[in-house]
Structures are given as C-alpha cells and as structure tokens.
Amino acid sequence: MIVVIAFIANILVAIAKSVAAVLTGSASLVAEASHSWADAGNEIFLIVADRRSVRQKDDGHPLGFGREAYVWSLLAAVGVFTVGAVVSVMNGVQQLFDPEPASDYLIAYAVLGVSALLEGASLLQSVIQARRTASKYRRRSFDYVLNGSDPTLRAVVAEDSAALAGLAIAFLGILLHQLTGDPFWDSLGSILIGLLLAGVAILLINQNRRYLVGFNPPDRVRRGAAEQLLARPEIARLTYLHLEFVGPSRLFLVAAVDLVGDGPEEQVARVLRRIERQIKQDDHIEQAVLTLSVSDEPSLIV
CATH class of the missing domain: 1.20.1510 (Alpha-lytic protease prodomain-like)
Structure with a gap:
C-alpha cells in the first residue's frame, strides 16, 4: 500500500x-x-x-x-x-x-x-x-x-x-x-x-x-530460536543452529539437535520430521531442516 x-x-x-x-x-x-x-x-x-x-x-x-x-x-x-x-x-x-x-x-x-x-x-x-x-x-x-x-x-x-x-x-x-x-x-x-x-x-x-x-538475523533472534528449540520436551541439546533470511521476515532454519532418549532409527526420524513440521507452522519460518548431533559436539550456549 x-x-x-x-x-x-x-x-x-x-x-x-x-x-x-x-x-x-x-x-x-x-x-x-x-x-x-x-x-x-x-x-x-x-x-x-x-x-x-x-x-x-x-x-x-x-x-x-x-x-x-x-x-x-x-x-x-x-x-x-x-x-x-x-x-x-x-x-x-x-x-x-x-x-x-x-x-x-x-x-x-x-x-x-x-x-x-x-x-x-x-x-x-x-x-x-x-x-x-x-x-x-x-x-x-x-x-x-x-x-x-x-x-x-x-x-x-x-x-x-x-x-x-x-x-x-x-x-x-x-x-x-x-x-x-x-x-x-x-x-x-x-x-x-x-x-x-x-x-x-x-x-x-x-x-x-x-x-x-545470505544475511543472518540479529543475535536476539538467534537466541529466541534456540530457546524455542530447547523448550521442546523431545530435544535435550542443541549443537548447531543456522538462520538465514530468504525473504522479508522469512527465515531458513537448520539445526543439529540431540533428542531425549535413544530410540530406534525409524522412531528418531519420525520425531525429527514432526518437529520440522511444527516449526514450519511459524509464519516467519520458510523452511526447517533438523539433523542429529554427535555426542562429542559441544552444546550451543544460549
């Protein structure tokens, strides 16, 4: 307008x-x-x-x-x-x-x-x-x-x-x-x-x-995204987080997470896909990709 x-x-x-x-x-x-x-x-x-x-x-x-x-x-x-x-x-x-x-x-x-x-x-x-x-x-x-x-x-x-x-x-x-x-x-x-x-x-x-x-959002936005991920009961740790603007107020999110428990591969994959779908319901997230953390990777400090 x-x-x-x-x-x-x-x-x-x-x-x-x-x-x-x-x-x-x-x-x-x-x-x-x-x-x-x-x-x-x-x-x-x-x-x-x-x-x-x-x-x-x-x-x-x-x-x-x-x-x-x-x-x-x-x-x-x-x-x-x-x-x-x-x-x-x-x-x-x-x-x-x-x-x-x-x-x-x-x-x-x-x-x-x-x-x-x-x-x-x-x-x-x-x-x-x-x-x-x-x-x-x-x-x-x-x-x-x-x-x-x-x-x-x-x-x-x-x-x-x-x-x-x-x-x-x-x-x-x-x-x-x-x-x-x-x-x-x-x-x-x-x-x-x-x-x-x-x-x-x-x-x-x-x-x-x-x-x-490729421009990263401010630290405040990164901290907010990390806190929202860690607030999910399925996620125990966050070791990697990438956020990038792909349009006005639209973000591409990539994260490596350590899930709670040690379920079988099929179950873990389903949990990751479910979390991705829930994240993409946010109006500001264009695409979200989650992968598993390795045990020796340090946790991100939020």
Missing part, C-alpha cells in the same frame, strides 16, 4: 517539477524533476518486488521466492543512481559552464512547497508503518528500516527522506540564485542533489546485496 501511495505522489510531483523546470529554467528543479521521475520508475520495481516475493514455494524453489524482493529492490536502487544521480550531476555541471537565465521564482517556490507536502505525506505513511512493524519485533524504528529484512519499506523511507532533503537543497539553491543573481548556486544545488541520490542508492544497493548473498 505504501508503495502505491509513493508512486502516485511521485508521478504528481514529477509532472509539477517538470513543468516548473521548463518555465523557470532552474537547474535545481531539473535535478528534482529527474529525481521524481526516477523515484516513480523505481516504485514500479518495488511493486513487482512485493508481488513476486509472496508467491508460494514449489518443487523448484523449496525456499520460496522471498529473495525476489531483494533482486527487484536492488534494480530500483540502481535506477536511483543511474537516472536520478547521474542526470542531476551532469545537469548541474553543464549549467555551471553554460547557465540558462532563471525566472518565475514564485512558480519554483510554489512547486517546491506542494512537492514537500506530497512527499511528506508519503514519508509519514511509511514511518507509521515502520514504527508499527518495528514495535511488533521489539526493535527501534530507525534500526528496523535500515537493517531490517523488508527492502520495500527501506526503499520507500529512504527515497522519501532523500526527496525532502533534495527539496530543501533545491530551495536554497534557487533562493541564493535569486538573491545573488549568480547561477552558480542553482547549479551547485543540482550537483548536491545528485550526490545525495548517489549516497542513498549506494546504501540501498549494499543492504540488498547483504540479503541476497
């Missing part, structure tokens, strides 16, 4: 900025228009990420399709860099050497003000969702957005935050241009907006890369 809201907001803002950029000749507004069109395109990737990542697992994909969220979010982050950042910096550098006369500053300020309201509303929606979800997992909102497993929420919050920061930079660049009559400030604003977008893109690319190559 927040992605759709952000997409609609970005389309409206991009149109307004593009018209204002043509009327005013402002380099900062050209950068902001490029920024908004890039964001609108990126929201399409995020919508695809949301839809494809929730598909049910099949025989060919035993760990599900959750990682599709990180693939499409990575493509969206690359889009921020290649479209928004590069175009903004190039436009700013070009305007430094061949500035266009700027006019109609009131139009620029009006568009920036309306854009700030729309971007702020979109950011507010995403922050509310982030707080709600972070509270559910007993994490701080900022930490959950930055390091959590939901790439779509992280992208929307990052893009909306960068959009508001970019609007502030554009406002200062246009204002200084108007006050001093020097187009340098407007051009500098465009370059700074591009660098801001590049920084956000690099952050998002790196976070998605971490989850694509």
Whole structure:
C-alpha cells in the first residue's frame, strides 16, 4: 500500500517539477524533476518486488521466492543512481559552464512547497508503518528500516527522506540564485542533489546485496530460536543452529539437535520430521531442516 501511495505522489510531483523546470529554467528543479521521475520508475520495481516475493514455494524453489524482493529492490536502487544521480550531476555541471537565465521564482517556490507536502505525506505513511512493524519485533524504528529484512519499506523511507532533503537543497539553491543573481548556486544545488541520490542508492544497493548473498538475523533472534528449540520436551541439546533470511521476515532454519532418549532409527526420524513440521507452522519460518548431533559436539550456549 505504501508503495502505491509513493508512486502516485511521485508521478504528481514529477509532472509539477517538470513543468516548473521548463518555465523557470532552474537547474535545481531539473535535478528534482529527474529525481521524481526516477523515484516513480523505481516504485514500479518495488511493486513487482512485493508481488513476486509472496508467491508460494514449489518443487523448484523449496525456499520460496522471498529473495525476489531483494533482486527487484536492488534494480530500483540502481535506477536511483543511474537516472536520478547521474542526470542531476551532469545537469548541474553543464549549467555551471553554460547557465540558462532563471525566472518565475514564485512558480519554483510554489512547486517546491506542494512537492514537500506530497512527499511528506508519503514519508509519514511509511514511518507509521515502520514504527508499527518495528514495535511488533521489539526493535527501534530507525534500526528496523535500515537493517531490517523488508527492502520495500527501506526503499520507500529512504527515497522519501532523500526527496525532502533534495527539496530543501533545491530551495536554497534557487533562493541564493535569486538573491545573488549568480547561477552558480542553482547549479551547485543540482550537483548536491545528485550526490545525495548517489549516497542513498549506494546504501540501498549494499543492504540488498547483504540479503541476497545470505544475511543472518540479529543475535536476539538467534537466541529466541534456540530457546524455542530447547523448550521442546523431545530435544535435550542443541549443537548447531543456522538462520538465514530468504525473504522479508522469512527465515531458513537448520539445526543439529540431540533428542531425549535413544530410540530406534525409524522412531528418531519420525520425531525429527514432526518437529520440522511444527516449526514450519511459524509464519516467519520458510523452511526447517533438523539433523542429529554427535555426542562429542559441544552444546550451543544460549
């Protein structure tokens, strides 16, 4: 839902900025228009990420399709860099050497003000969702957005935050241009907006890369999983535990356990399968695999 809201907001803002950029000749507004069109395109990737990542697992994909969220979010982050950042910096550098006369500053300020309201509303929606979800997992909102497993929420919050920061930079660049009559400030604003977008893109690319190559959950989650396993009456010891994100809030669990008693092989296998089925009933567990511990393996300290 927040992605759709952000997409609609970005389309409206991009149109307004593009018209204002043509009327005013402002380099900062050209950068902001490029920024908004890039964001609108990126929201399409995020919508695809949301839809494809929730598909049910099949025989060919035993760990599900959750990682599709990180693939499409990575493509969206690359889009921020290649479209928004590069175009903004190039436009700013070009305007430094061949500035266009700027006019109609009131139009620029009006568009920036309306854009700030729309971007702020979109950011507010995403922050509310982030707080709600972070509270559910007993994490701080900022930490959950930055390091959590939901790439779509992280992208929307990052893009909306960068959009508001970019609007502030554009406002200062246009204002200084108007006050001093020097187009340098407007051009500098465009370059700074591009660098801001590049920084956000690099952050998002790196976070998605971490989850694509295999990212372990926080120690708190590992301790909770270990405690739940050891709380089962059939399990005496836990000697190995592997948890890995395979999608937003979805984990792959592998554990080596020592069962209570010394039953025959068939009985032990049935107990392990039953425990696996029970573990997979948890909404956060995509797949669970249990194996037997060796007697000389040390127990994990929880």
